[in-house]
Amino acid sequence: xxxxxxxxxxxxxxxxxxxxxxxxxxxxxxxxxxxxxxxxxxxxxxxxxxxxxxxxxxxxxxxxxxxxxxxxxxxxxxxxxxxxxxxxxxxxxxxxxxxxxxxxxxxxxxxxxxxxxxxxxxxxxxxxxxxxxxxxxxxxxxxxxxxxxxxxxxxxxxxxxxxxxxxxxxxxxxxxxxxxxxxxxxxxxxxxxxxx
Numbered sequence: 001x002x003x004x005x006x007x008x009x010x011x012x013x014x015x016x017x018x019x020x021x022x023x024x025x026x027x028x029x030x031x032x033x034x035x036x037x038x039x040x041x042x043x044x045x046x047x048x049x050x051x052x053x054x055x056x057x058x059x060x061x062x063x064x065x066x067x068x069x070x071x072x073x074x075x076x077x078x079x080x081x082x083x084x085x086x087x088x089x090x091x092x093x094x095x096x097x098x099x100x101x102x103x104x105x106x107x108x109x110x111x112x113x114x115x116x117x118x119x120x121x122x123x124x125x126x127x128x129x130x131x132x133x134x135x136x137x138x139x140x141x142x143x144x145x146x147x148x149x150x151x152x153x154x155x156x157x158x159x160x161x162x163x164x165x166x167x168x169x170x171x172x173x174x175x176x177x178x179x180x181x182x183x184x185x186x187x188x189x190x191x192x193x194x195x196x
Contacts, residue, residue: 040164044070047160048100055149057099059092069096073104074165098142101150101158108143117144 038046044067052063061069065086072082079093086093097103111130116137119126123134123141130137150158 041067043160043164047157047164051100051157054153055099057096059096059099061086061088061092061096066096066100069093070100070102070161071165073097073102074161094139095142098146100161101146101153101155102161103143103146103150108140111140113140113144113147116140117148 045063048063048066048070051057059066068086069082072085079090079097083090083093110132116126121129123137126137127134
């Protein structure tokens with residue numbers, strides 16, 4: 001070793017209280033970068049409970065029913081279909097979705113939600129201006145409120161639902177595609193036109 005290297009080594013051992021090496025033991029983990037040991041159901045329950053504590057839900061649905069609403073939303077089922085299955089009104093499902101920040105693309109596609117959210121006029125005035133019913137304006141305002149709540153929470157609840165439900169669907173689709181590709185690769189070049 002030259003003088004500079006020895007000097008650096010001495011500084012290092014002084015700083016590290018005489019330790020010759022500084023290493024951390026590493027765990028041999030495999031799989032996802034971010035591992036959550038809880039099941040999807042437990043994670044969903046946790047999200048719903050956190051939201052129920054933070055916001056005042058205006059729904060009589062239980063946590064299990066809210067989880068079903070979330071699952072059905074990600075399965076692209078309509079409020080009417082979900083309501084029929086649960087034996088409740090479609091408006092109850094809509095309110096449950098808004099409470100969970102699950103806003104669909106077609107919930108307010110005909111109107112600028114930011115414009116409605118910032119308006120102080122009553123429902124009748126806005127309904128006349130937008131040429132829709134007062135019920136529709138109330139619905140748009142509820143969607144705007146849900147989006148605003150979600151944005152205020154940095155979309156963390158919606159992101160968690162995406163992580164659990166959308167990623168699970170993607171993972172299932174990818175596994176299915178891999179199985180099909182594997183079968184295709186395994187049978188490539190085989191004669192399939194065989195006479196018996």
